[in-house]
Amino acid sequence: MKIERYNFLKKNEILKIIENNEFLESEKEKILMERPSEIVRFYDENKNIISSMYLWNDVPDYKSKKTLYIGNIKTFQLQKNLNKIDILFKKLFEILKGEGFQIIIGPLNGTTWNRYRYVVEKGDREPFFMEPWNEDEEVKFIEYIGFSPFKYYFSSIMENTENRKTLKEKIEKIKKFPFYKKISIKNADTKNFEKLFSKIYDISIESFKNNFLYTKLEKNIFMKMYSKYKKKFLSNFFKLLYFEKRLIGFAFAFPDYLEIERAGKTETIIFKTGGVIPEFNGKGLGYILLDAIIDEVEKSKYNKLILALTFKSNVSKNMAEHVAKPFRKYALFIKEL
Template sequence: MTKETIKTADAKLTVYLNGPNWEGVQAATFGDFSCKSPEAGAQVVDAGIELVRNAGIDRVIGPMSGDTWHNYRFVSYSDGSTPFLMEPTNKTHEPEVFWSAGFSEISRYFSARVELEDTDKVAPPESDGFEVEAWDGNDPEGLFRQVFALSAQAFSKNAFYKPISESEFLAMYLPVVPMMKRELILFARRHDGNLAGFLFGIPNYAEGPTPSSAILKTYASLEPGAGRHLAHKFHKAAAEMGCKTAIHALIHDDNKSADRSAAEGATIFRRYSLLGRKLNG
């Protein structure tokens, strides 16, 4: 990945020239951004735009550290609650630097919370196509190889999707294995043994060693209905672990899981924006 970091005493920005496509056109991304003041931020963003122009690229997405597998999105609304584990964070003045530089919103996301006692107590109708099971705790590398293969297939049509290698994926996720609870790692498996879907949940250790909330971090399915079954099993397992609240994390506004979260009665507590600018537009 071609990248260059622009750094001053009061600001930092990494420009990734080999970013994902935006509306079918290759884009660069601005990631790893921080600044002590809007003025300092504007200095590195302007320098980044000049670097992108000189590379012959006319679209920039940010904040995004190269692709959607890594950190991306600004917090655009918050109820003031403490960030949860692995949630994007930023200083309140940092998004304004991008807006002032001519960026606009190109994608929206949210996180919501629901009291587990309020989630659906009745299991979805049984499916003949798959069965949901928890990870047995063995072979974490094999686990994430399966997750990678299904993720690459399930997410490939998402906006701003850019493929990465299996080795890159494993390097990101294997370090979190010590924090994982196998009860919250769920698979929907077809009768031939192939995966129809998965759900990756994790206790919200940002609250401390005995958290009262669990995060529904990521799920994907290739089979209709698998997502609902996985979410139901996750809520039940989290409650049995002693958690009181589930966090439905980082959901795209237009995703089917957004409708499911709303149907569960979850309340939005954070919103996020991904911004973009067409330099010649």
């Protein structure tokens, strides 16, 4: 049995390693998008791959401890190979500890812009569009190798858009402040993707920079990440928030395209992402954006709204509590070396 580590330092070296080590074509694009520091593979005595994972070591320290992220954890024939995989993970953890690492957080594919978290309480609803999904065995396995959940996230659903009395009361209070007279909301021009998302990128890096485990994403990767969805954006569900003529925030939502694939139709809109620049934090403008999205739900053929993947301790979770009930729980895991 052995551990093989493929280190990626520069783009040309990434391409060289990919070509020389039989990575699947589908994985090449993923590697170039997610930019892992290395990929680790475990081999059994017959040179068969029994596990693989990505590691990112160029990440901020967590609580002043040298940290790395782990993601894309795969195991092959787990029941058969569990003991061997466990031995090799213990060996890898010792190696990483010897290299000075103290904390591993995962699953987190390099940045919170990418896939991260495991579903830990699924409930009885099917997966929705753009929701990260995993098998229950993956949660059991990451706990088996010594990780513990330490941050929780939720998705909530609003099944009656008229049930927003508390939200409306909140907004009425916001409207009494003088600054509100200078606030306006417009629908985005979703047909001009490049121009729109160039602006959204600038707003996003400002809006999210204080979020838990946030790291800045390169603009070209951001644009490429969202370009695959550009035909799925609807102008009336993509709101731009202005203070006078200055763009200060945004929010967008999608129909549940995954449900459309399953059932041929959907009644559900997914509130995916929204942000307001820090200068305007604390003024309740996130509630204004949420209310604008709900207004569109009421005017449309849809009647349910999912508020996706809100962090237990931030403003988006507080917003969700005004209008929706949690139906799914996710966790991020940590291991001290």
